[in-house]
Amino acid sequence: MxxxxxxxxxxxxxxxxxxxxxxxxxxxxxxxxxxxxxxxxxxxxxxxxxxxxxxxxxxxxxxxxxxxxxxxxxxxxxxxxxxxxxxxxxxxxxxxxxxxxxxxxxxxxxxxxxxxxxxxxxxxxxxxxxxxxxxxxxxxxxxxxxxxxxxxxxxASPIFALDILHHFQDMEDVMVVSPDVGGVARARELAQRIKAPLSIVDKRREKAGEVAEMTVIGNVTGKRCIIVDDICDTAGTLCKAAEVLMDAGATEVHSYITHGVLSGPAVDRITNSVMKSLVITDSIEPTAAVQQCKNIRIVPTxxxxxxxxxxxxxxxxxxxxxxxxxxxxxxxxxxxxx
Structure with a gap:
């Protein structure tokens, strides 16, 4: 045809x-x-x-x-x-x-x-x-x-890589983090693009939307950690992962998520979390609350x-x-x- x-x-x-x-x-x-x-x-x-x-x-x-x-x-x-x-x-x-x-x-x-x-x-x-x-x-x-x-x-990882290289001038202390074992391939691909090491947060779920336990695999002491994932819904897992990383010695935690579903209490959780910034794409039209949140930034697709x-x-x-x-x-x- x-x-x-x-x-x-x-x-x-x-x-x-x-x-x-x-x-x-x-x-x-x-x-x-x-x-x-x-x-x-x-x-x-x-x-x-x-x-x-x-x-x-x-x-x-x-x-x-x-x-x-x-x-x-x-x-x-x-x-x-x-x-x-x-x-x-x-x-x-x-x-x-x-x-x-x-x-x-x-x-x-x-x-x-x-x-x-x-x-x-x-x-x-x-x-x-x-x-x-x-x-x-x-x-x-x-x-x-x-x-x-x-x-x-x-x-989205090529766009995220450009954004990271633009906003993180010194890459020496940057580490990419996968929030679970299933997302390692996605995180590894971004880590290779920006030439950064990789760490993993291993999580154990009791049921959907709830995380019982988290363990950091890798040394994040003194690192600026970048969590990479495809979907952020209620942000409970993401915010808890950021806390675990800070407790493990990270100096800063940022997140790059492709699809910002951000339902329910997500925006309030992100606003009050230890995360310095959350970067999402516009694959989902952001709500007014998302657009007004000071630590959420949107990159165009x-x-x-x-x-x-x-x-x-x-x-x-x-x-x-x-x-x-x-x-x-x-x-x-x-x-x-x-």
Whole structure:
């Protein structure tokens, strides 16, 4: 099938500022205005979702920008119904750009008689008519295998590496920390990028959302520790890990988290924690409380997503965005001396 190199964007309600930022960035690359197409996404009184596309999309290469974040079910249904509307309007190809892929934490059966919801969501997305998925930092890499269609999984670690090198001038005492054994690969990848040592906080859970015990593996005495993870929900584990690191001799604790879910008491916990800073991406639209929190900083993902969309539309490599040589020019305005 011939590929249309003139992609069109359509935005759901989950993260309109990110969709607008991606469109603005694509406008800069292409030298002409790019805007999400005119669409009506609304709800009937009983909560049913209705979508109407006001522009012709026949034969177009369509990219739906929609995180399946809180409210996860509403945003997921928006994505599915928008896909159906585009498919029935004869769009040539439909790519779902899902910066934050909800239900990703339910990627396996941890107990008897429990679902694998991430696989169910993958089936729903494919059945609706999506032909490709573009996402960032899936909670588990094997979720890509739940889809019988191409999945491009971008990584926040190259962006985080640029940010760290820009804000941490002296790297001699910096140490990257994985908050659990399962996240070691993610933390190691960032540690290699910034040439820093790696430590691990081993945690033992009694039940979901509660941590019974934490142990630091590695010597963090006199180190500025950077905790790296993909999701921060209620921030209980993150704040406790920061306390454990400080008790173990760390001089400072910072955190770099891709997806700032930050539900419930998260912002209050972070505000009152020993963490000096928390850096998140805008994969989930930040609430007013998150934006006003003094020790939370947000780094943009629009430059990376915009370039990835252009690469997909033009039949070019997406994995090239994992290389510093490719990524640095995209983020040059933010980190001019990195």
């Amino acid at each position: 011939p590929v249309n190199t003139d992609p069109k964007l359509i935005a759901g309600n989950s993260n309109i500022p990110l969709a607008d930022a991606i469109a603005k960035r694509m406008s800069m690359h292409r030298g002409q205005a790019v805007k999400p197409i005119d669409t009506r996404v609304e709800r009937f009184n009983d909560g049913e979702i209705f979508v109407e596309v006001f522009e012709n999309v026949r034969g177009e290469d369509m990219f739906i920008i929609q995180s399946t974040s809180n409210p996860a079910n509403d945003n997921l249904m928006e994505l599915l119904i928008m896909t159906d509307a585009l498919r029935r309007s004869s769009a040539q190809r439909i790519t779902a750009v899902i910066p934050y892929f909800g239900y990703a934490r339910q990627d396996r059966r941890t107990k008897a008689r429990t679902p694998i919801s991430a696989k169910l969501v993958a089936n729903l997305i494919a059945e609706a008519g999506v032909e490709r998925v573009l996402t960032m930092d899936l909670h588990a890499a094997q979720i890509q295998g739940f889809f019988d269609l191409p999945v491009d999984n971008l990584y 629009a430059p990376m997503f915009a370039q990835a969309i252009l690469n997909i539309a033009g039949g070019m490599s997406v994995s090239s965005l994992f290389d510093n040589e490719t990524l640095e020019p995209i983020y040059e305005s933010l980190y001019p001396n990195s």
